[in-house]
Amino acid sequence: MNSKTSTRDIIKSMNYNVKLIFGFYLFNSLGRGIWMGTALSMYIYIFAGEAGGLFGLSQSVVLGLTSAASGITMTLFVFPAGYFADRFRRDILLKIAGVIGVIGLAFVAFGNSFLYIFIALFLLGLFNALVRPSLEALFADSVASGYRSKIYSWSHLVNQFAMAAGPFFAAILFAIIGNEWDLGILKKVMYVGFAVSLIAIVILFIFKDERSLGKESEAIAKEVTEEVEEQKSRLALKVDSGKAAKLIPILLVSSNLIVGIGAGMSIKYFPVFFTEEYFISPVWLNIIMGATSLATGLLGLGSQKISLRLGRVQTIFVVQFIATFCLLIIAIYPPFGVLVPFFILRGSFMNAGQPLSRSILMDVIPKKRRGIWNSIEAIAWGLFWNASAVIGGFIVGANNNFNLCFIITTFVYIVGMIPVILMMPLVGKEREAKDQGEVIDSSKLVDNESAMSDSLIDTDFTSASIVTEEASEGLSK
Numbered sequence: 001m002n003s004k005t006s007t008r009d010i011i012k013s014m015n016y017n018v019k020l021i022f023g024f025y026l027f028n029s030l031g032r033g034i035w036m037g038t039a040l041s042m043y044i045y046i047f048a049g050e051a052g053g054l055f056g057l058s059q060s061v062v063l064g065l066t067s068a069a070s071g072i073t074m075t076l077f078v079f080p081a082g083y084f085a086d087r088f089r090r091d092i093l094l095k096i097a098g099v100i101g102v103i104g105l106a107f108v109a110f111g112n113s114f115l116y117i118f119i120a121l122f123l124l125g126l127f128n129a130l131v132r133p134s135l136e137a138l139f140a141d142s143v144a145s146g147y148r149s150k151i152y153s154w155s156h157l158v159n160q161f162a163m164a165a166g167p168f169f170a171a172i173l174f175a176i177i178g179n180e181w182d183l184g185i186l187k188k189v190m191y192v193g194f195a196v197s198l199i200a201i202v203i204l205f206i207f208k209d210e211r212s213l214g215k216e217s218e219a220i221a222k223e224v225t226e227e228v229e230e231q232k233s234r235l236a237l238k239v240d241s242g243k244a245a246k247l248i249p250i251l252l253v254s255s256n257l258i259v260g261i262g263a264g265m266s267i268k269y270f271p272v273f274f275t276e277e278y279f280i281s282p283v284w285l286n287i288i289m290g291a292t293s294l295a296t297g298l299l300g301l302g303s304q305k306i307s308l309r310l311g312r313v314q315t316i317f318v319v320q321f322i323a324t325f326c327l328l329i330i331a332i333y334p335p336f337g338v339l340v341p342f343f344i345l346r347g348s349f350m351n352a353g354q355p356l357s358r359s360i361l362m363d364v365i366p367k368k369r370r371g372i373w374n375s376i377e378a379i380a381w382g383l384f385w386n387a388s389a390v391i392g393g394f395i396v397g398a399n400n401n402f403n404l405c406f407i408i409t410t411f412v413y414i415v416g417m418i419p420v421i422l423m424m425p426l427v428g429k430e431r432e433a434k435d436q437g438e439v440i441d442s443s444k445l446v447d448n449e450s451a452m453s454d455s456l457i458d459t460d461f462t463s464a465s466i467v468t469e470e471a472s473e474g475l476s477k
Contacts, residue, residue: 033166035193064393073125082375097130146431160297262412264388323350
């Protein structure tokens, strides 16, 4: 690509659906960053306390159950949604999801009881179940295979920047409306987030299947796994490229599933952890969450650059290992000045490999099966993430055993890295990385030829003949 190409030119060259996906990620993440993260968690937590709990359960357990309501709903419907996304028009499913999303937001905005909250989370879980497989499959269909990690890392950056802006914007709203954990204040902040989320839902109504790409976005499993044949004898591998193409999605989704279980145990309780153990105010909590999302987007972009040299799977392992170490530090309750940077690093490194993971999966999965596989992966962050949030609620309990919860999550993360290690010899370099390698090799060849030409001018005819002969033999080798 020409180095003088402007950002406007890059945006203009993007596929129609890709532009809309960037817009959806921007407004959806911005809205969720305002209302669904810290604000919703603390709203439910405080609401449960003022209501005297639910069926005698503690506030933390109630918070976990509300998360499970959304997750279980998503799990029940995401697989059928993926099936329909592969059989019918994906843009139609997105329109249906949009209608459900509006109804769900209305329930959480105007409800004033646990019944309304659970109905709202049920509908939002159904919304996510319909959106995830159709949107991700349409995204993959609209990006050329072999070049996905870069566009995925850009979308990840937009997503995380919006997620960062959400808490920062919420912090400003708390500073204006009131810097305290009060249900009335929380609801007003959430209303602003609902309005932004509605913009994202409107975008769902203008996607078009006809604007996706053709053969250039089809799976390239053979190319991705060609390195397997080269390493079979050296690493004593007992799989060929065909078996590797079948193993890669299984190992990748298995890793995401296990990591999802660990993440669900802890992430839902970080706002409560900061509030109960470090007595942090709403403004500062939102600033920390925003900084984490900001760092995540930047690290996702950096990880994609590193993966061109190191390899996508190897980069995923490195960032997950660093994130796991950071969580272990958090588990010992360090001083606040130490906690904040390690918390930001944990979140940003653990999520930095997501664009790479998705690019690998979509490079080996054929178009006709992308809806189903996106559904399977969504289950890892639907059922298992939210179901483990319930387990996390019982571990934390009324005594706030956050350290025990974080330590257990650390070991789950370690188990989740095993499939990544097994995947290392199976996945070759991305086509973009190979293209860059060819450019570098070509430039070196040109430099060598130029150097040889200069030496030929400065030597006599006999020496020149010897140099030319040796150079020719070297180039042939």
